[in-house]
Amino acid sequence: xxxxxxxxxxxxxxxxxxxxxxxxxxxxxxxxxxxxxxxxxxxxxxxxxxxxxxxxxxxxxxxxxxxxxxxxxxxxxxxxxxxxxxxxxxxxxxxxxxxxxxxxxxxxxxxxxxxxxxxxxxxxxxxxxxxxxxxxxxxxxxxxxxxxxxx
Numbered sequence: 672x673x674x675x676x677x678x679x680x681x682x683x684x685x686x687x688x689x690x691x692x693x694x695x696x697x698x699x700x701x702x703x704x705x706x707x708x709x710x711x712x713x714x715x716x717x718x719x720x721x722x723x724x725x726x727x728x729x730x731x732x733x734x735x736x737x738x739x740x741x742x743x744x745x746x747x748x749x750x751x752x753x754x755x756x757x758x759x760x761x762x763x764x765x766x767x768x769x770x771x772x773x774x775x776x777x778x779x780x781x782x783x784x785x786x787x788x789x790x791x792x793x794x795x796x797x798x799x800x801x802x803x804x805x806x807x808x809x810x811x812x813x814x815x816x817x818x819x820x821x822x
Contacts, residue, residue: 675784678785678818679776680773683742683772685745687746687769687770687772688746688767689750693711693747693749697709700745700747704738709737709738710736712735712736713732713735714731714733715797719797720798721797724755724793729753731750731755731757731794732750733751734749735749746772756769756794757769768814769815770805770815771817772816773818785808788811790806793805793807793815802819803819803820804818
């Protein structure tokens with residue numbers, strides 16, 4: 672069996688920014704960059720998302736808004752309920768870039784690869800059509816990595 676090298680892609684698909692007030696930031700992005708106003712989405716409840724944070728189930732939810740910027744999407748995230756990587760980031764660092772995301776295949780294999788590199792999983796959950804995984808690469812890369820896999 673061949674040993675994995677890298678994530679299987681070098682294409683960034685998303686930059687996630689955690690904020691206190693999503694509506695304020697939507698207004699700013701629309702005004703400054705001349706973008707159309709996106710819909711605000713509330714993440715799924717635990718029963719559907721099955722969110723795990725720091726190894727334990729969490730009822731974490733967040734408001735999300737997405738700006739399509741060609742190849743890369745800007746995601747605004749306002750934590751709402753429950754313990755989460757979003758809430759922890761906001762409390763410890765204030766508003767700012769939380770993650771860069773990559774569309775990948777074979778989440779378990781990529782997660783194992785990153786964990787073997789000393790990059791631990793901090794949160795994982797599901798969305799309609801796929802799953803996401805956050806791995807904390809902040810000590811090595813200065814940012815959290817998000818793995819997105821669509822089914």
